[in-house]
Amino acid sequence: MIHFSPMCIGCTLLGVASVATIVGLWTVQLLPSTDPPAEPWDQYRLPDALVPDHYNISLWPRLQPNIDGLFVFTGKSSVVFKCTRETDLILIHSNKLNLTSEDGCLAKLSTLGNTAPPLIQKTWMQKTTQYLVIQLKGKLSVGEYYVIYSEFVGELADDLAGFYRSEYYENGEKKITATSQMHPTHARKTFPCFDEPAMRAVFYITLIHARGTVALSNGMEIEKVDTILDGQAVTVTTFEPTKKMSSYLLALVVSGDYTNITSANDTLIRIWARDKAIADGHGDYALNKTGPILKFFERYYNVPYPLSKSDQIALPDFYFGAMENWGLVTYRETNLLYDPLISSNANKERIATIIAHELAHMWFGNLVTLRWWNEVWLNEGFASYVSYLGADFAEPSWNVKDLIILKDVHRVFAVDALASSHPLSSKEEDIIKPEQISEQFDAISYSKGASVLRMLSDFLTEPVFVQGLNTYLTRFAYQNTIGEDLWDLLQSAVDKTGLVLPLSVEGIMDRWVLQMGFPVITVDTGTGQVSQEHFLLDPESRVERPSPFNYEWIVPINWMKVGAEQSRIWLLVKTAFYSEMKMAGNEWVLVNLNVTGYYRVNYDHMNWERLLSQLNENHEVIPVINRAQIVDDAFNLARAKIVPVTLALRSTKYLFQEKEYMPWESALNNLDYFNLMFTQTDVYGLLQNYLRKQVIPLFAHFKNITEDWSHVPPGHTDQYNQVNAIRIACSTGVQDCQSLTSGWYSQWMDKPEHNPIHPNLRSTAYCCAIAAGGTKEWDFGWQMFKDATIAIEADKLMSALACTKNRVLLERYLGYTLDASKIRKQDATSVIVYIANNPDGQILAWDFVRKNWEYMFTEYGVGSFNFASLINGITKTFSSESQLKQLLEFQSDHSEMGFGSATAALQQAIETTKANIKWVSENQREITDWLVAETA
Incomplete structure (x- = not known):
């Protein structure tokens, strides 16, 4: 699953989302012995009797x-189960279903054998734990x-959870699609079921739907049989039984406006979308890449794809970025549909990577499923890591594998360096409630998971890694596992190849999985001393979470000297x-080559000076990934008071010579923190002046190689850096840039049917023009957003509309997030965060969330708002x-209602805000003096 966030999530979102999967047979958890035992139906985990x-x-x-104006679905369900331990109680999950009562009971019990079943004594719904409870007069x-x-x-509600409805308009006509999102605990909202991942079963599905619709x-x-039911002409579609799988992987779709394109080789592949999207060719790219990526994973795992078909479907309303339902993968439209006239190269990369992420799950997650949600990271982290491999196979010229450094490693470092972070794996008993399960799908699970698995693959070597994976998938096919099972089989692969490790695979990996955080490795080139320390962004923060390894790691260090x-x-x-x-003389050491290790690196003063001198004299001697690493490490070490803040700033001085995307992106991500912290101070203007000085050569470079912006650079990451050049040049006041983007936008306003802006540049150009313009520019952008026929274009406009400096327009836009007819529920979080990222919208967004929190939390709910992303996005400027006072008051005011999946995010926001306050007070003077000197 990709968890979507203003990220599959993830990515995923991600996470995304993003956003995105897993579980087992267990005994009932008991309360502490000092209290009377809780009733079984008050426990959140199923007993192991059935x-x-x-x-x-x-x-x-x-x-x-x-007639009541409600959309509903009706259903009939039979579940065949085996009794493994004598019991007079049946617990089965059911949530928000109106069960038909017959003979005073909510269900019927029968047997497959000749013996009669025990009689039912009593049935009722246990709302808190979401059970249908069946008490028997005898025992099974x-x-x-x-x-x-x-x-x-x-109810076929529009809450994006369970079996739900998606509404959209095609040629002015309202359309309805029934679709599903069972993950992680919403199958029970569709039919009574044993809704835990280890409760695998075969599903025989029949869908009844109006004639002419697709099921x-x-x-x-x-x-498919046409018939008349209740006076209605319907089709009854029966599906082949599923493989033995977890309930969260079930998928259902009924629509009257969907069609597909097909590719049939060894496996039938179908891309489904709205009729018009398919007719316009927007599914072609996904169809062209799904087959090769599926083949890549068959070879990578050395296990055939186990199903008869692979459907991918694009949905207008979908909470996550995508979901790996076995045989019917569901996507947001933006993550599956591609229009070469509208979509950017970033859109294309996202589609390839998300398809790879979801198809990776067909084996790792679906064929073999982890036993319980406490090890979500291994499922999502693995898919996130190998998604880069699958996308790289599909698009070898992109060199996409390197981008994991920016998108995952650097991204999650920021979270994992907090004292309120958490380990990759938790104890099973700590993750039992649905909201606790949802909380597991965060940056730690996706991005740290991907990062440490990439490190593992590197020190094992890929042949050993995939050999262990093959044995794991073969031995545990259609079963559930725990993380230790994977470590054991990777160890067997190590033993067979004779690879020498300092400890067992489990011994090494436990230190990365069972304790939170990561080390900073310090190298003293004067003495040869190498040391490690738990890295914290705020070194004075208190780490209350105990570590079984006292925050020490077994660290593989790849390094080189000049x-x-x-x-x-x-x-x-x-x-x-x-x-x-x-080292002696001018020799330097470079540690963590290509950032294969999940740690930061610090050096003695002399080695830092030699590396900075090398960047200024001939930066290309240092690999491009490590140029990005040097900048990112320097800024974060400075935030942790390990190196001077001026050292971090000096790492960007060479950028006027740099043409590569990764170092620029690393620098901009870090300087963005300065922008956020100093928005309301004089430092902001000084920083804009410095950035303008650094970016002008890059802007000129792209203007030159694109022949005055008449075409785009051929290189994938060069296209990304062209966007950076325009974005930073415009935002820092380079007149040529502002004239360029405003001119493009004006041309479009004059001829709305002809957009002169290249798809790669639209997000940036729209934002710059709307920021420089007024109500007329904003209203035009809003109209184009409403008229957009492809979600990717709508997304670009949706983010750009938040760039206006007009407070009245920003307040209007915030209000739209609570009106699903204007902003889809799935997009509400993103819009609020976009506005919060605008210096003119920071306070407005925070006031809006505080005012409307109760409504959003209770009325919109988990299927609509990504509350963790909302809290993170709103508070990162604090x-x-x-x-801080407002944040603490917010926490206190809503403590009784709670914060659901945002509970940890709120605690991290408080910690981050405290660290930000200290950092600003300690560094503002020094930063000011340096910037004044550099821009004089």
Whole structure:
């Protein structure tokens, strides 16, 4: 799954989202022995007495409202289960379903054998733990198979969870699609089920739908029968049974306005979307890349794709970036549909990477599923890592594998350097409630997971890594596992190849998985001493979470010295000495080559000076990834008071010579922190002056190589850096740039049917023109947003509309986020965060969230707002005592209602704000003096 965030998430979102999957058979958890035992139905985990075998489910979604104005679905469900331990109690998940009562009971119990089942004594719904409770007068027999049958009505709501409806307009006509999002705990909202990942079963699905509509599910359609039911002409579509799988992977779609394009090689591949999107060719790119990526993973895992077809479907309303339902992967439209006339190269990369992420799950996550949600990271982190490999295979000229450094490693460093971070793996008993499960899908699980698995693959070597994966997937196919199972089989692969490691795979990885954070490695080239320390952005923050390893790691260190080949050492203790790292004269050491290790690097003063001199004299001697690393490490070490803030600023002085994307992006990401912290001070203007001085040569470079912006550079990352050049030049007041973007936008306003702006440059050009313009420019952008026929273009405009400096327009736009007819529920979080990122909108966005929190939290709910992303996005600018006070008051005012999936994000926001306050007070004078000197 890609968790979407203003990110699959993830990415994913991500996460995304993003955004995105997993679980097991367990005994009931008991409260502490000092209290009386809780009733089984008050526990959030299912007992281990019953194991589902298969479901027969028939669902009929109504795509027209009933007489009460509600959209509903009706259903019938039978689940066959085996009794493994004698019991007189059946617990099965059910949430927000109106179960039909027969003979005073909410379900019927029968047996597959000849013996009669025990009679039902009582049934009821346990709302808090989301159970249908069935108490029996007798006991179920061990080894016997039983059947629970139920009939029910559910609301086909627009809450983006369970079986829900998506609304959109095509040629002015309102369209309805019924679709699903079962992950992580929403299958129970669709039919009564054992809704835990380890409760794998086979699903026999039948969908009843109006004639002329399309019905899809995980399996291939095997029968379609037209008939009359309740006086309505319907089609009854039956699907082939699924493989034995977890309930969260079930997918259902019914729509009257969808079609597909098909590619049939060994596996049938279908790309589904709205009729017009398919007719306009917007599914072609996804179709062209899905087959090769699927083949890549078959070879990578050395395990055939286990299903008869692979459907990918683009949905107008979808909370996550995408979801890996087995055989029917669901996507936001922006993450599957590509229009070469409108989509940018970043859009294309995102589509390729997200397809790769979801297809990676077909094996790792779906074929073999982790037992419980406490190890979500291994599922999502793995898919995030190998998505770069799959996308690289599909688009080899992009060199996309390197971008994991910016998009995942550097991204998650910022979160994992907080005292309120958390380990990758948690204890099972700590993750039991639905909101606790949702909280696991964060940057730590996706991005840190990807980063440490990339490090693992590097020190094992990829052949050993994939050999272990193959054994894991083969041995545990259609089963559930725990993380230790993967470590054991990777260790077997290590043993077979004779690879020498300082500890076992599990011994090394436990230190990266079971304790939060990461080390900063300090190299003293005068003595050869190498040491490690737990890195914290605020070194004075208190780490209350205990560590089983006292915050020490087993660290693989790839390094080089000037003019020499790469070497590797292992740091096994707090401090060690390596004579080969002693340098003399002008020799420098560079540690963490290509950033394969999940750690930051600090050096003695002399080595820092030699590296900065090398950047200024001939920066290309240092690999491009490490140029980005030097900048990122320097700025974050400065924030942690390990090096002077002026050293960090000096690492950007060479940028006027730099043409590569990764170092520029690294620098801009870090200087953005300065912008956020000093928006309301004189430092902001000085920083803009400095950036303008540095970016003018880059702006001129791209103007030259594109022949006065008449075409785009051929290189993938060069196209990204062209966007950076225009964005920074315009935002820092380079007149040529502002004239350029405003001119493009004016031409478009004169001829709305002809947009002269290249797709790569639209987001930036729209933002710059709307920021420089007034109400007329904003209103035109809003009209184009409403008229956009492809979601990718709508997204560009949606973010650009937040760039205006007009407070009245920003307040109007914030109000639109609570009106689903103007801003889709799935996009509301993004719009609020976009506005918060605008210096003129920071206060407005925060006031809006405080005022409307209760409404958003209770009325919109988890399926609509990514509350963690909302809190993170709104508060990242906070750097004053008054903002901290407001944040603490916000926490207190809503403590009774709670914060759901944003609970950890709020705590991190408080910690970050405190650190920001200290950082600003300690560094403002020094930064000011340096910038004055550099821009004089």
